[in-house]
Each structure stands twice: as C-alpha cells, then as structure tokens.
Amino acid sequence: MNAVDIVVAEDSRIQARMLEKVLVDAGHSVRLAEHGGKALELVRERRPDVIISDIEMPEMDGYSFCKAVKSDPELRTVPLILLSTLSDPVDIIRGLDAGADNYVTKPYDPGYLLARMGDLLATPIETDTAGEATLDVTLAGQTFQVKAGRQQVLNLLVSTFENAVTKNKELVVVNRDLSLARDELQRSNQELTALNERISRINKQMTRDLEAAARVQQSLLPDEEVTVPQVDLAWRYVPCQSLAGDFLNVFQLDAEHLGLYVVDVSGHGVPSSLMAVTVGRFLSPKVSDSSLLVRPDGNGGIKLATPSEVAFQLNGLFQADEFSGLYFTMLYGVLHVPSGRLRYVSAGHTPLAQVAADGTATLHEMSGFPVGFVPEVEFDEESLTLSPGDRIYLYSDGVPEAMNAEREQFGDEAMKAVLSQGRRDGLDGTVASLLSAVETWCVPNGPLDDVSILGLEWGGGN
Amino acid sequence: MSTFRKLNVSRVKDVDVVIFKDSKILDEELLDELRTELSAVVGNRPAPDVLLDFSNVEFMSSAMLGLLGVVHRKMKKADGRLKMCSIRPEIFTVFKLTNLDKLFSIYGDAGDAMKAFE
Numbered sequence: 240m241n242a243v244d245i246v247v248a249e250d251s252r253i254q255a256r257m258l259e260k261v262l263v264d265a266g267h268s269v270r271l272a273e274h275g276g277k278a279l280e281l282v283r284e285r286r287p288d289v290i291i292s293d294i295e296m297p298e299m300d301g302y303s304f305c306k307a308v309k310s311d312p313e314l315r316t317v318p319l320i321l322l323s324t325l326s327d328p329v330d331i332i333r334g335l336d337a338g339a340d341n342y343v344t345k346p347y348d349p350g351y352l353l354a355r356m357g358d359l360l361a362t363p364i365e366t367d368t369a370g371e372a373t374l375d376v377t378l379a380g381q382t383f384q385v386k387a388g389r390q391q392v393l394n395l396l397v398s399t400f401e402n403a404v405t406k407n408k409e410l411v412v413v414n415r416d417l418s419l420a421r422d423e424l425q426r427s428n429q430e431l432t433a434l435n436e437r438i439s440r441i442n443k444q445m446t447r448d449l450e451a452a453a454r455v456q457q458s459l460l461p462d463e464e465v466t467v468p469q470v471d472l473a474w475r476y477v478p479c480q481s482l483a484g485d486f487l488n489v490f491q492l493d494a495e496h497l498g499l500y501v502v503d504v505s506g507h508g509v510p511s512s513l514m515a516v517t518v519g520r521f522l523s524p525k526v527s528d529s530s531l532l533v534r535p536d537g538n539g540g541i542k543l544a545t546p547s548e549v550a551f552q553l554n555g556l557f558q559a560d561e562f563s564g565l566y567f568t569m570l571y572g573v574l575h576v577p578s579g580r581l582r583y584v585s586a587g588h589t590p591l592a593q594v595a596a597d598g599t600a601t602l603h604e605m606s607g608f609p610v611g612f613v614p615e616v617e618f619d620e621e622s623l624t625l626s627p628g629d630r631i632y633l634y635s636d637g638v639p640e641a642m643n644a645e646r647e648q649f650g651d652e653a654m655k656a657v658l659s660q661g662r663r664d665g666l667d668g669t670v671a672s673l674l675s676a677v678e679t680w681c682v683p684n685g686p687l688d689d690v691s692i693l694g695l696e697w698g699g700g701n
Numbered sequence: 702m703s704t705f706r707k708l709n710v711s712r713v714k715d716v717d718v719v720i721f722k723d724s725k726i727l728d729e730e731l732l733d734e735l736r737t738e739l740s741a742v743v744g745n746r747p748a749p750d751v752l753l754d755f756s757n758v759e760f761m762s763s764a765m766l767g768l769l770g771v772v773h774r775k776m777k778k779a780d781g782r783l784k785m786c787s788i789r790p791e792i793f794t795v796f797k798l799t800n801l802d803k804l805f806s807i808y809g810d811a812g813d814a815m816k817a818f819e
Contacts, residue, residue, distance in 0.1 A: 506729065506764040560774050564736060564767035568799060587799035609799050612770040636763065636798065646760075 242266045243288035243360065248278035248304060249322075250296040258291070261349040275299030279307055282314055289356055290319040294330075302337040309338030318359035322347070331399055332378055336385045340364065341398040344406070351405070355398060364390060449481050449509075456512055459486045459519040467497055469576060471696040473667035475674045478689045484511030484567070485635045485689035490524035492533055492543055492573065498524060500571040501633040501691050503588065505564075514557075514565050521553065522571075546571045546584035550607065550618035554586070559611035566611030570633050579625035579697050584618045586610045589636050592655070596628035598662045600655040627699030630666060632658060632673075637688035641677045649680045670694045705738045707731065716750040716818050717742055718811070725760040732764055739772050749781040752814050756787035763795055773805065782806075786814040 245262055249255040250273050259269045272278035275292065276299040282290060290308060294301035301321055308314045320341045321334050334342060341359055343352050376383045460476060472489055484504035492498045502518055504511040523530045526541050531552045536542040544552070549571055559566040570591060572583035583591060587609030590602035607618045625631070634654075641649040657676045661669025670692050677690055709720040719742055723731060743749060753769075755761075769785075776783040786808040788796070796802040808814035 505767045506762075508729075558774075559767045560771045564732070564764070564771050566767040566770060587801065589798065606800050606803070608801065608804055609766070609770075611767070612773070612801065612804060614774075640798075 242268065243356075244268050244270070244285070245289045245291060246270045246272065246278055246281050246287045248272045248275055248290070248292040248296065248301065250274055250293060254293075261352070265353055275301065275304030275307070278304055282308060282317070283311075286314060287317060288360065290317055291322065291352075291356075292319065293322050302333050305334070305337035305339050316364040318356075318364060320352075320355060320359070329378055329381070331395070332376055332383045332385060335392065335395055336383055338391060340391055340394050342395065342402060343398070344402050355401075359394070362390070362394070452509070452512060452516075453478075453481050455516055456482060456486065459488060459516065461487070461489045465489060465491070467491060467576060469698040469700070470497060470574075471666045471698065472694070473665075473670040474691075474693045475670050476689075476691050477674065477686065478507075479637075479686055480507050482508055482512035483689040484515055485637065485691040486515050486519055487633065487691045487693045488519075488522065488524075489693060489695070492524055493541060495576055496543060497574040497576055497695075498532055498571070499574070499633060499693060499695065500569060501588070501635055501693055502567055502569045503635040503637075503689070503691070504567040507689065510563070510565060514562060514567070518553065518557065518567060521556065522549075543573065545620060546573055546582055547618045547620040550584045550586050550610065551616075554610045554614070554616060554618070557611050558614060562611065566609045568609045568636075572631075572633070574625075574695070574697070576697075577700050579627070579629070579700060580622060581625060581631065582620055582622045584620050586618060587612075589634060589639060590651075592632040592634070592658060593623065593625075594630045594632070594658045594662065595626065596662065598659040600659045602651060602655070625697040627697065630658075630662075630669075630694060630696045632670075632695075633691075633693045634673075635689060635691040637686055637690040638673065638677055638692060640688065641681050641686050641690070643680050643682075644684065649677055653680075666694050666696045705741070707734050708738050708742065710742055713815065714818070716752050716815065717745065718752045718754060720754040720756065721758050724757055726758055726765050727760060727762045729764075732762075732768060735765075736768055736771070739768065740775070743772055743775050743779070743781070747779060749776065749779060750818055751776060751781060751783050752811065752818070753783070753785045754787050754811055755785065755789070755792065756811075758792060759789065761792045761795060763799070766795065766799060766801055769805065770801075782818065784808060784814045784817060786811050 245267050247255060247258055247269055249258060255271050259271060262269050270281050272281050274296040278292065292301045292304055305319055305321065308317065308319055318340045320343055321339045322345050323330050323342055324345050341355050343355055374385050376385050461474060465472060474487060476487060484507055487501040489497065489499040500522060502515065504514045521531045524532055526533045526535060528534060531549050532544055534542050568588040569586045570583060570588040572581050574581045584607060585605035586607045590604045592600060592602055594600045603621065605619065605621060608616060639649055639651050639654050654673065657673045658669060661672055673692055674690060677686060707722055709722060711718050743751060773783055784806045787810055788807060808817060
C-alpha cells in the first residue's frame, strides 16, 4: 500500500498516540483530532485518503462526524473506518445510517486495521448516489431510516462478517483452553478423591490399631477373678486418652504372697503406652526367666524377688536417655497374706495411703527416684504390718494432682478425707467415691491425666 | 553462640545460662524442640557449666522431668556441672513428689546458682 494521508479522530490521547505510531510505522502520515468537530476542520482543510474515527467522543461523536463527511460532496468518497466495540447490533445500523464504510472492533490488531484500510483504498467508493435507497430497518423495537449505497452496504457487511469470524476464532481458542482447564480440573478432582479415600483408609487403620493397642494395654490390668481369702481388692483405671501411661495390677505370687503395683509412665498416648506395655511384660506374675517378680529357683521351686530388687532391675533396663526421655514412677508392694506384713518400694511414686479401721489416714512418703534417672541406684525398701481391717491404696499422681478449672490441685488432704469417710462403705464403694470426687473436681474439662486407684483391705490372719 | 527458638542462651563467666522462653512447658511438640535445643547447648563444649533458669515457667508437665534427667546424664558423662534456679513453688512440687529435688542442684535465684559455680 502506498503512503497515504490519514485523519484520526480519537479523544483518548493514549489510544490516539498508539494508533498514530502503528500508522506512521507503516509509512503513512497522520493528523490527529480529539473530537469529531476538530476532525471535520482537518478534513475540510485538506482532503485525506482515509479517515479513522472513534465513536464515543465529546462535542461531536463518531456517527455525527461520519454523517457530516458523507453528506459533503467533496469528501463523501473518502473511506471512513469506525472504531467500535460493536457491543450492540444497533451500532451496525447506526454506522450504516451514518454512511461508514468499515467497522474495526476495539481492541484491534494493528495488522488487521492496516489490511482493512488497504481493502477500502483498493475499492474506490461509488461517486453516484443513484443506487441509494432509503430503507426502514427495525431493530430492538426501534425503526431506523437507513440511506446507503450498495457498495457501502456490502463493505460494511463484509467488515462485520470478518469481525465476527475473527471473534469466533478467538472464542474457539478460549473454548479449547477452557475445555483443557476443565479436563485438568476433573483430573485434580479425581486425584483429590483418591487421596481422601486413602486418608480415610489410613485413619480407619490407625483407629483399629489404637483399639488393638488399647486392648493389649487392658491385658495388663488385674484378672477379674483374683480372689484371696482375707483380702478384699478394688480398683479403677481411667485413661485420659485411648492409650495410657498408667497401669496397675494385683496378683498372687505364691500361696502366701500377693503382689500389687501402680506404674505411671511420663506423658500420654502411643509412646507412653508402648513403654507401659513393655514394662508390664517384665512385671508378669507368671513364673518365668523373663519375669522380674517370680523366677524358677533351679531346684523345681520358685524365688520371689524383693520389691527393691524389682525396682533395681527395672532401673537397669529402662534408662530414660535410651527412651527419648520417657521414665516412670512405680509403687510395688508384696503382701504376706497370713501376717499382714507389706514390703514395698517407691520409685518416685506418690505416697502409699494407709487407712485404719477408725478412719485414720496416713501417707507414707519414700525417697526413691523414678525409674530411668540414675543408673545403678539402690532403692530403699519399707515395710509395715497391717492391722486387721486396715486398707492401703496405691494411686497415680492423676489423683492428688487433678486440676480444676482454676488450676487448683485436688490435693492430698481432699484425698485422705474421701478415704477416711469411705470407712463407712465397702472398699469398692470407697475407690469409686475417690474416682468420682476426682472427676467432679475436674468438671467441666475432665481429668487431663490418667487416673489409677488400687485399694486393698486386709481382714486379718488365718 | 547460635540462636534458639525456645531458649535464651548467654555465656556469663564461663557458664552457659539457659532461660526457658515459654511459660507453659506442657505439650509433646515443645518437649521435642527443647530436647533438640538443650542437647545442642550441652554438647557445645567439653566439661560445660550450665545453668537452667526457670523464671518464665509457670506450668510444667512431669514429662519435662524426663528431659531434665537426660540432660543431667549427659552433663555427668561430659564432666560438666548442671544447676537449676528460679523454680516456682507450684513447679517445685513436681520435683519434690518424685524426689528429683534431691537429684538436681536447685537454687533460689540465678545469683545463688552463679556463686555455687565459683
């Protein structure tokens, strides 16, 4: 296309400059006007080869400017391109009525605009007005009287059609992208569903494992059918989570001896309960070489370990630094049933409580460290002789240290009071009262630690 | 000295003074972090002198005692000296119940503890 002279009517300075650059780069000369009125002055001053006009402009809009050009006999054959958003079909009728030769929709591709210009210049506009007829066109309930030549109608139709085709191509691309995105979304959704199913499966498996572990831990608790003449037993065990660090047991060691303990592994949950189960295996009352309590003596008989020996052995096996800081406290006692003599050891455990028949309650404190702190340490052993009707209680720190909402501890005195008052009830009733007193203390949050209580009443010798 | 998330550590007269930043030492996650950071402090040099300052600590679970036991063992193996100070009465009960007040060297405040290192 040869260099031509172009008048551009555009009120946006930025868009005007951009369009000017496109046209100047293509070798044309450009005259800019910021509205239709100014543009009309420019075209009358010197007849341009092409006019490009925006529609929305102050003072004189694109349609009025176009009409003015096309009704001027000197100028009517100058091709005029309207820049439109073509957001409304009525725009086409308006452009046709105004006599526009071509439409280019905004935003436009510079190459496309130049091509349209070339097409218009290659097809000179008819100079006669003979082919013109006035037509009534009704669109959107409005009737337009359109006066246009065949050439102009054809040009405008072609440009509108080309526009539509271009827009359609763009739409096809967008559509394809959308469809790809949709497929991608579907795949992601499927992966998410699969992941969710997996999590739910793993969750179920973990719940099953925890339940199984809790059952293993339950197996450390006393057999329901432990019955010893002259001895009454009662216990309660309430883990604060499904798995506990606490456990307790009472069992016959031989014809005359009863063993009993409460163990409290630090922390809660899986690590503590694994340690509890491991410790429990060593504290088995079944005669075996692996039991720390009763071993074959080599002559067909059995040998009972003293409580201090048991604590010493456990301390050798469970040093805290090999169990990532886990340790445990324990109170282990051996009762000689005929004499009522109790030998016991405390490894950093809460004191043994003794309650006489008249209700006098005593806490027996001891000086041993928890198991796991000091290697090779010896544990002192204490002994006491029960009077007929005496009760003893072993319990975890979850009893005296139970905290209420104000973070106050239940305390030793409250515990002793419940145990003293319990002399009016049976042993089981007293143990139950102590548990319920702790639970009431902890309303509304409930105990934050495992609670273990083991009670024994000695009825006297044979 | 490197920085820690849960401890303020400073060297005073050749003693590594370790101040716990948290007021509540209760959950397992914090214990794990403290385990890592305390190991780093203790394993820092041969024959270390370490003072653990509890002045910020208002609540402490008994599980923390196990960690202190581990630190105690490590210090002993390294021929170091471990002291503790500024333990509130409520927390001191936890030490007393388990007789660990007799195992650890515990002082009323940092001044007393520092004198004991001299």
